[in-house]
Amino acid sequence: MSAITVFSAKKIITMNPVRPHATHVAIRDGRVLATGTIEEISGWGDYQLDDSFADKVIMPGFVEGHCHLMAGGIWRYTYVGYQDRVDPDGRQWPGVKSLEEVLARLQEAEADLGPDDPLVAWGFDPIFLMDRRLDKNDLDSVSQNRPIAIIHSNFHLMTVNSASLSLANYVADMDIDGVAIGPDGTPNGELQEMAAMFPIMRRLGIDLRELGRTTRSLVDFGKVCNRVGVTTAADLINDLPDEDVAQMRVITDGSDYPIRLMSLLNGISQPAEETRERALELKAKSTEKLRLGAVKIITDGSIQGFTARLRWPHHYNGAPNGIWNIAPEQLNVLVSVLHEAGVQMHIHTNGDEAIEVALEALEQAKIKKNRPDLLHVLQHCQMADRAQFRKMKRLGVAANLFSNHIYYFGDKHYELTIGPDRALRMDACQSAIDYGVPFAIHSDAPVTPMAPLFTAWCAVNRLTESGKCLGEYERIGVSEALQAITLGAATTLHMDHEVGSIETGKWADFAILDDDPETIGAGKLKDVGIWGTVLAGEKHKIP
Amino acid sequence: MTVLGGFLGSGKTTLVNHLLRHADGKRIMVLVNDFGELPIDQDLIAAKDGNILTLANGCACCSMGADLYKAFAAALDYAPAPDHLLIEASGVAEPKRIANFARAEPDLTLNGVITMVDAVNFEKTRTDNRLSDIVEAQITGAHMLLLNKCDLVPTQDLEKCESVLRGFNGTAPLIRVEHGVLSADIFFGEDIKAGRLKEISEGSHTHTHEADFARWSVATDTEIDKAALRETLLQLPSSILRVKGIFRASGEDGLWIAHKVGAHIDISRLPTDSSFSGNTGFVAIGLSNQDFTTILDTAFQSIK
Numbered sequence: 073m074s075a076i077t078v079f080s081a082k083k084i085i086t087m088n089p090v091r092p093h094a095t096h097v098a099i100r101d102g103r104v105l106a107t108g109t110i111e112e113i114s115g116w117g118d119y120q121l122d123d124s125f126a127d128k129v130i131m132p133g134f135v136e137g138h139c140h141l142m143a144g145g146i147w148r149y150t151y152v153g154y155q156d157r158v159d160p161d162g163r164q165w166p167g168v169k170s171l172e173e174v175l176a177r178l179q180e181a182e183a184d185l186g187p188d189d190p191l192v193a194w195g196f197d198p199i200f201l202m203d204r205r206l207d208k209n210d211l212d213s214v215s216q217n218r219p220i221a222i223i224h225s226n227f228h229l230m231t232v233n234s235a236s237l238s239l240a241n242y243v244a245d246m247d248i249d250g251v252a253i254g255p256d257g258t259p260n261g262e263l264q265e266m267a268a269m270f271p272i273m274r275r276l277g278i279d280l281r282e283l284g285r286t287t288r289s290l291v292d293f294g295k296v297c298n299r300v301g302v303t304t305a306a307d308l309i310n311d312l313p314d315e316d317v318a319q320m321r322v323i324t325d326g327s328d329y330p331i332r333l334m335s336l337l338n339g340i341s342q343p344a345e346e347t348r349e350r351a352l353e354l355k356a357k358s359t360e361k362l363r364l365g366a367v368k369i370i371t372d373g374s375i376q377g378f379t380a381r382l383r384w385p386h387h388y389n390g391a392p393n394g395i396w397n398i399a400p401e402q403l404n405v406l407v408s409v410l411h412e413a414g415v416q417m418h419i420h421t422n423g424d425e426a427i428e429v430a431l432e433a434l435e436q437a438k439i440k441k442n443r444p445d446l447l448h449v450l451q452h453c454q455m456a457d458r459a460q461f462r463k464m465k466r467l468g469v470a471a472n473l474f475s476n477h478i479y480y481f482g483d484k485h486y487e488l489t490i491g492p493d494r495a496l497r498m499d500a501c502q503s504a505i506d507y508g509v510p511f512a513i514h515s516d517a518p519v520t521p522m523a524p525l526f527t528a529w530c531a532v533n534r535l536t537e538s539g540k541c542l543g544e545y546e547r548i549g550v551s552e553a554l555q556a557i558t559l560g561a562a563t564t565l566h567m568d569h570e571v572g573s574i575e576t577g578k579w580a581d582f583a584i585l586d587d588d589p590e591t592i593g594a595g596k597l598k599d600v601g602i603w604g605t606v607l608a609g610e611k612h613k614i615p
Numbered sequence: 616m617t618v619l620g621g622f623l624g625s626g627k628t629t630l631v632n633h634l635l636r637h638a639d640g641k642r643i644m645v646l647v648n649d650f651g652e653l654p655i656d657q658d659l660i661a662a663k664d665g666n667i668l669t670l671a672n673g674c675a676c677c678s679m680g681a682d683l684y685k686a687f688a689a690a691l692d693y694a695p696a697p698d699h700l701l702i703e704a705s706g707v708a709e710p711k712r713i714a715n716f717a718r719a720e721p722d723l724t725l726n727g728v729i730t731m732v733d734a735v736n737f738e739k740t741r742t743d744n745r746l747s748d749i750v751e752a753q754i755t756g757a758h759m760l761l762l763n764k765c766d767l768v769p770t771q772d773l774e775k776c777e778s779v780l781r782g783f784n785g786t787a788p789l790i791r792v793e794h795g796v797l798s799a800d801i802f803f804g805e806d807i808k809a810g811r812l813k814e815i816s817e818g819s820h821t822h823t824h825e826a827d828f829a830r831w832s833v834a835t836d837t838e839i840d841k842a843a844l845r846e847t848l849l850q851l852p853s854s855i856l857r858v859k860g861i862f863r864a865s866g867e868d869g870l871w872i873a874h875k876v877g878a879h880i881d882i883s884r885l886p887t888d889s890s891f892s893g894n895t896g897f898v899a900i901g902l903s904n905q906d907f908t909t910i911l912d913t914a915f916q917s918i919k
């Protein structure tokens with residue numbers, strides 16, 4: 073019989089209501105054998121006691137139910153965001169608090185580059201655009217000859233220098249949508265939306281999708297997760313060609329790889345039947361640490377980009393309604409085909425019209441065929457009203473709510489995009505609880521930084537960047553938020569029988585914390601220190 | 616690059632197949648911005664490599680799912696570079712957003728946004744409140760409107776449909792189409808870079824076309840003022856579907872190319888690597904009515 077290891081801790085928060093707290097956890101073969109006191113555990117036979125967590129708090133490893141592998145790869149570019157961040161290798165990147173600091177950081181990065189490399193930076197915060205906008209002249213002061221591109225934190229804007237502009241021949245006012253013009257009548261370096269950004273990206277070799285595909289990106293992604301206590305993460309869209317799957321299997325298999333990775337197949341790049349066949353094929357390739365077979369379907373765009381599909385009365389500022397990536401009619405067909413075959417779906421819906429259309433498609437599919445084995449998930453599900461939560465309950469559909477949005481974009485939603493009434497009900501965790509809808513909360517990293525305790529803090533406090541409380545009613549308790557980032561998210565990934573709580577039979581996947589999130593206070597939840605994680609009983613200390 | 620928009624089932628696929636079948640030596644690359652089967656007739660296909668189909672006549676077709684930019688990158692890197700890029704936009708795409716890309720990308724020239732409307736289902740789709748704004752954007756953003764399935768609809772419905780379309784977009788020519796069939800030269804415009812202009816002006820243009828359309832051409836060596844030309848093109852009625860020309864511009868050296876479809880006018884320098892060797896001048900194609908020739912003769916008389 074294999075050996076038993078017992079971790080002692082200041083406190084173990086199990087998320088198992090039968091035994092919510094414990095002082096010891098026993099592990100055998102990578103799984104939780106028992107929790108409780110040392111006396112109770114010793115009944116299982118000889119054990120090796122490990123006291124290294126004696127002054128730590130152990131929780132189930134956090135589950136990030138919606139992020140992207142790009143969250144690792146993006147760090148190959150220079151970070152110029154407002155908030156302090158830590159890169160996958162542990163280097164501290166203090167937030168840059170003024171345009172001068174942005175330029176100084178670029179100057180520094182410029183000095184390290186080879187003669188032919190472009191300088192690419194990311195995470196630039198719109199907070200800098202309030203009084204004076206960054207323009208090509210600022211960037212020309214960093215370099216006249218080397219092409220420079222600054223990707224803004226929302227990924228919808230870019231500011232470039234004159235060297236980049238001339239590569240794409242943006243040298244005069246050619247009346248191109250998205251190429252902003254300065255007071256002198258020539259492009260000022262700001263490029264809005266993909267059509268205008270793409271010619272530059274193509275010439276500088278910036279391919280955001282490719283960023284998620286290399287070995288290094290996968291490894292870096294694991295490091296990003298490890299730093300924030302995540303032991304299971306879902307990569308929410310991927311084309312998953314065979315060669316990538318093979319590579320993912322090799323990397324995740326390594327005992328040093330600190331997470332279980334789920335990767336979802338892009339459901340709108342091939343006909344419905346092909347998606348179904350591929351999803352079933354992928355499911356069979358799953359391993360203990362790589363989960364495949366679920367499908368992502370993107371219906372609308374984003375609220376902050378004014379591309380979400382909204383019901384009446386549409387946008388607060390009168391902007392035209394958003395876009396469909398798939399016609400409602402086609403969605404009905406796709407959802408029925410996948411549901412019928414037993415493929416789990418994660419449907420991206422931001423606006424309430426997209427939510428309505430997705431729920432109608434699921435309703436039709438569920439009337440046609442009863443598949444009680446499947447829990448489909450509305451991803452983001454930001455604008456759902458209470459009637460839509462009641463419908464989710466009736467249909468047995470889960471929600472993964474984008475709580476980080478409240479902090480990062482809440483002010484803008486209140487003032488500009490959807491107005492107060494609907495902003496106050498965004499990402500409605502309390503409504504999900506009221507009606508018993510299974511739910512998780514997420515970061516969508518790299519759109520916002522991955523850090524489940526920060527996401528929990530958002531759901532509990534609902535504070536925006538300016539400090540406003542965006543809808544007191546929808547705030548939830550700390551224990552409910554902790555549930556959402558563990559068992560709740562595990563449920564949306566069909567993994568709640570394996571991870572998400574510390575109880576007998578489940579994987580010994582833990583987050584090891586310096587502080588106790590249950591007592592630190594709701595306002596400080598995001599400040600809980602993290603030592604690292606344990607995956608299948610193996611320690612992964614943050615290096 | 617030409618963008619073909621239109622709602623699901625409007626007949627875009629039939630038209631694309633027709634254009635590929637009558638490519639006439641032009642290498643057309645079709646990008647399909649949708650996720651159904653690649654809608655190319657089996658007998659045209661010569662080979663399949665990943666998601667790119669190659670056709671026996673040198674054309675190619677590539678499915679891009681919903682990922683427009685991945686497909687753009689593939690098309691721009693495709694060797695040998697195609698003569699024409701035709702984007703078959705998805706039923707819910709706003710063709711103007713796609714066209715914006717051609718306007719921004721220096722390696723592409725926008726040849727126009729053409730939207731196909733299904734005369735049978737138009738009213739139903741237009742009044743669906745989840746789709747009405749998209750259908751409207753597809754119509755208002757078009758440089759040319761094709762009203763398809765005209766043979767399946769009573770004349771009075773057809774007229775009603777046309778008046779609604781004109782209400783949304785007064786500048787784009789509106790062409791009735793049956794069975795999704797339209798000549799390539801109306802769709803893409805005359806190909807004058809390869810010296811065809813010479814042929815045309817010498818009257819040896821022998822293609823047979825639908826009787827509804829008329830063609831016109833003029834050869835000229837005169838230096839032309841660009842601003843005056845733009846103004847002249849702008850003033851042409853919407854029954855003139857397309858105008859294309861290669862000319863000498865006053866105060867500039869080298870050759871210039873002008874092209875108009877609907878309200879879209881583009882006047883730019885002819886790339887120096889262009890293989891153009893024919894006479895300079897203009898060609899036009901339009902709906903044949905008795906004034907067709909007079910309109911064009913008068914318009915171009917004033918700038919020569």
Ligand SMILES: [Zn+2]
Nearest residue numbers: 370420451452
């Ligand atoms: Zn999404």
Ligand SMILES: [Zn+2]
Nearest residue numbers: 138139308516
């Ligand atoms: Zn996402």
